[in-house]
Each structure stands twice: as structure tokens, then as C-alpha cells.
Amino acid sequence: MVVLISPACDDGAKRTARRLDAYGYPVTVISPDPTAPSSSPPDAAHGYASLARGSRLNDLRSAGIPVLDWDPTDPFEEVLYRDS
Numbered sequence: 001m002v003v004l005i006s007p008a009c010d011d012g013a014k015r016t017a018r019r020l021d022a023y024g025y026p027v028t029v030i031s032p033d034p035t036a037p038s039s040s041p042p043d044a045a046h047g048y049a050s051l052a053r054g055s056r057l058n059d060l061r062s063a064g065i066p067v068l069d070w071d072p073t074d075p076f077e078e079v080l081y082r083d084s
Contacts, residue, residue: 002027036071
């Protein structure tokens with residue numbers, strides 16, 4: 001199993017996860033969210049970044065790749081138990 005940890009702020013992590021999956025490696029993406037509301041005050045750029053990131057994560061989920069979306073203000077252990 002491959003665990004890919006990435007904030008998914010660009011398409012690189014999405015391409016990597018899809019490629020690993022295509023080669024037959026079981027892959028799970030853990031994505032700390034730099035766009036979480038607690039990370040910065042909301043504005044248009046922040047909103048766009050959040051939507052684009054969400055779209056990337058949804059694309060991975062649609063491809064059957066498990067994704068754990070993590071607000072870094074939450075303890076990591078809670079994310080593992082909540083999403084498993």
C-alpha cells in the first residue's frame with residue numbers, strides 16, 4: 001500500500017495517485033487542508049483554492065481512490081478513525 005500525503009494544491013498529487021493506482025498499487029491519499037477556514041481569513045482567492053482542491057479530491061474518490069481530507073487543526077488520529 002502507498003500512502004500519499006499531499007495538500008492537493010495542484011494536479012501533481014492527483015496525477016501521481018492515479019498513476020500509482022493504474023500500475024496496480026493500492027493507494028490512499030491523506031490530504032491536510034491548507035484551505036480550512038481556520039487557516040486564513042476567507043476571500044475570493046481562498047474560496048477558489050478551496051473549490052479547486054475539493055474538485056481534485058472528488059476526482060480521486062470518483063476513480064475509487066480513498067481520500068482522507070484532514071483539517072490540520074484536528075488531531076490526526078481522529079481523522080483516521082472518523083474516515084475509516
